[in-house]
Amino acid sequence: MKSKNRSVFILLFLILPMIHLVIFSYVPIIGNFVLSLTDWKGFGEIRFVGLRNYQRMFTNTEYISMFKNCGWYFLVAIPQLVFALLLAVVINGKFRGLNVFKGILIIPYLLNGVIISTIFIIFFNNAGSLNTILEWLHLDGLKHQWLQDLSLVNPSIASISIWRYYGMNFIMFFGALQSIPTELYEAATLDGCTKWQEIRYISIPFIKKVLFINILLSISGSIQVFEIPYIMMNGSNGTGTPVIMIQQSMSTNRVGFAAALSVMVFVIVMIVVGLQRILVKED
Amino acid sequence: MANETKLYKVVRYVFLIAASIFVIVPLIPLIFMAFKTGAEYSSTSVLEAPKNWLNTYNFAYAIRVGKLGKAFLYTAIILTVSLFFQVTMTAMVSYVLHRFEFMGKKVVMTMFTLTMFIPVVATQNLIFRMMYGVGLVNTMWSVIILYSGVGIVGIYVMLNQLDNISREIDEAAMIDGAGYFYTFLHIIFPLMKPACTTMIIINGIGLYNDFYIPNLYLNRDVQTFTVALYKFYGSMSTPFEIVAAAIIIGMIPIMIVFIFLQKYIYNGLAGSVKM
Numbered sequence: 036m037k038s039k040n041r042s043v044f045i046l047l048f049l050i051l052p053m054i055h056l057v058i059f060s061y062v063p064i065i066g067n068f069v070l071s072l073t074d075w076k077g078f079g080e081i082r083f084v085g086l087r088n089y090q091r092m093f094t095n096t097e098y099i100s101m102f103k104n105c106g107w108y109f110l111v112a113i114p115q116l117v118f119a120l121l122l123a124v125v126i127n128g129k130f131r132g133l134n135v136f137k138g139i140l141i142i143p144y145l146l147n148g149v150i151i152s153t154i155f156i157i158f159f160n161n162a163g164s165l166n167t168i169l170e171w172l173h174l175d176g177l178k179h180q181w182l183q184d185l186s187l188v189n190p191s192i193a194s195i196s197i198w199r200y201y202g203m204n205f206i207m208f209f210g211a212l213q214s215i216p217t218e219l220y221e222a223a224t225l226d227g228c229t230k231w232q233e234i235r236y237i238s239i240p241f242i243k244k245v246l247f248i249n250i251l252l253s254i255s256g257s258i259q260v261f262e263i264p265y266i267m268m269n270g271s272n273g274t275g276t277p278v279i280m281i282q283q284s285m286s287t288n289r290v291g292f293a294a295a296l297s298v299m300v301f302v303i304v305m306i307v308v309g310l311q312r313i314l315v316k317e318d
Numbered sequence: 319m320a321n322e323t324k325l326y327k328v329v330r331y332v333f334l335i336a337a338s339i340f341v342i343v344p345l346i347p348l349i350f351m352a353f354k355t356g357a358e359y360s361s362t363s364v365l366e367a368p369k370n371w372l373n374t375y376n377f378a379y380a381i382r383v384g385k386l387g388k389a390f391l392y393t394a395i396i397l398t399v400s401l402f403f404q405v406t407m408t409a410m411v412s413y414v415l416h417r418f419e420f421m422g423k424k425v426v427m428t429m430f431t432l433t434m435f436i437p438v439v440a441t442q443n444l445i446f447r448m449m450y451g452v453g454l455v456n457t458m459w460s461v462i463i464l465y466s467g468v469g470i471v472g473i474y475v476m477l478n479q480l481d482n483i484s485r486e487i488d489e490a491a492m493i494d495g496a497g498y499f500y501t502f503l504h505i506i507f508p509l510m511k512p513a514c515t516t517m518i519i520i521n522g523i524g525l526y527n528d529f530y531i532p533n534l535y536l537n538r539d540v541q542t543f544t545v546a547l548y549k550f551y552g553s554m555s556t557p558f559e560i561v562a563a564a565i566i567i568g569m570i571p572i573m574i575v576f577i578f579l580q581k582y583i584y585n586g587l588a589g590s591v592k593m
Binding site for chain 1: 534
């Protein structure tokens with residue numbers, strides 16, 4: 036009797052979340068693999084077209100450039116992570132104003148994509164803050180049409196990611212640093228370590244794993260970029276990304292093609308995750 | 319802490335002040351703009367302070383025309399219902415996974431772990447068709463249902479908490495004749511409050527700021543705040559100073575949350591990586 040109750044209890048507690056999981060995560064992934072081989076419009080008959088969707092994705096330069104754009108977002112992740120790491124290292128201590136700095140530095144993490152897009156439209160516009168500041172500094176030669184110039188628009192809007200996402204990395208690094216046992220620091224002080232040596236030989240090695248997780252999050256994040264280029268530019272001026280393309284294909288009822296793009300994004304993220312597993316195990 | 323030289327202390331302040339400027343500078347023109355009149359906006363530089371700091375016209379206009387009040391209401395309903403399901407279901411799953419041994423436990427755990435790596439954007443193509451098929455698109459239920467899943471990060475936060483709740487408490491309750499449901503609901507769940515709080519804050523910020531899902535599913539009358547703001551901003555007829563005012567309004571709730579709960583955000587986010 037008892038064990039029957041037990042099984043009923045376990046089943047009842049798991050059943051709803053498991054159904055949710057299967058319907059909203061696993062079915063769509065498998066479904067996309069199947070649909071990516073069709074030219075389904077979202078209604079009517081489903082016709083198989085083989086790999087034609089993928090062929091289109093890889094031969095059309097417009098689509099290829101969307102995948103290339105993701106490269107900019109990955110590139111800016113490097114200064115972003117360095118900045119976040121330095122910030123976490125210097126803020127890890129006790130000093131006057133600590134809480135004020137912690138408060139200011141977390142602001143971007145709290146803002147949504149629409150707000151951030153508006154802020155940076157004002158920043159990058161022709162008469163925006165960036166050009167105004169350059170004028171003040173008598174650096175008129177550096178003024179540009181940041182959002183119109185085709186060679187500048189992608190790096191410009193990609194760099195917004197630094198402002199937007201460093202906070203997340205910073206908090207994770209900070210948390211990892213806080214978990215380092217204080218005895219280690221005390222021992223270092225007794226041995227006469229300088230602050231620089233302490234950072235170099237205790238802090239950095241200790242948070243290597245979190246650093247690694249953040250690098251991989253940045254890679255998989257850069258393949259899924261959507262909000263900023265979509266809201267700011269609507270994907271125009273060559274700022275499209277694979278996810279914007281998925282969105283547009285969905286709204287024009289090209290379900291088969293959207294499925295192929297989704298599969299591509301999924302596969303790339305899976306490769307990154309797989310790499311993580313392999314590299315972390317070796318460590 | 320270790321031997322912090324004078325130089326290090328100076329470098330630290332210089333770096334932190336520079337970082338704060340980096341954060342604040344892009345925000346300044348937005349704040350200025352929200353208080354400027356239309357004529358003032360088009361004739362002054364973005365980095366010039368408004369003449370009248372008490373000009374509330376833009377805010378009033380934004381609330382009236384942007385239907386922001388309604389959007390806030392929908393956002394509040396969606397957040398409350400979704401977070402309720404998220405937190406209770408995550409607690410239930412975590413409790414079962416932590417306290418019981420059963421067949422298929424490993425499979426269940428692996429299935430939850432793997433979803434962390436499935437990008438949401440790569441699943442919506444099909445889910446949208448499903449939601450459309452059952453007529454939930456443009457109702458808040460589509461968004462609530464999607465938000466009500468159990469995520470692995472939440473499970474880890476809860477499992478950590480359960481590590482600190484002695485099994486003897488469960489056993490004592492059962493010896494006293496309490497059933498499994500009673501033990502969980504009246505004894506263990508209340509003890510999991512800190513983990514629930516962390517989850518509500520971290521996930522609450524995430525859901526409040528989410529744009530992708532509500533933008534996809536809510537295109538008509540029912541809108542969340544982010545979508546209302548986007549619609550507002552996307553229609554070229556809306557003057558920019560009004561958009562700026564609307565944004566300031568949108569920042570208020572999150573700033574209030576942040577001022578009161580800063581500690582939880584830092585601890586919660588940091589805790590979620592210690593998996």
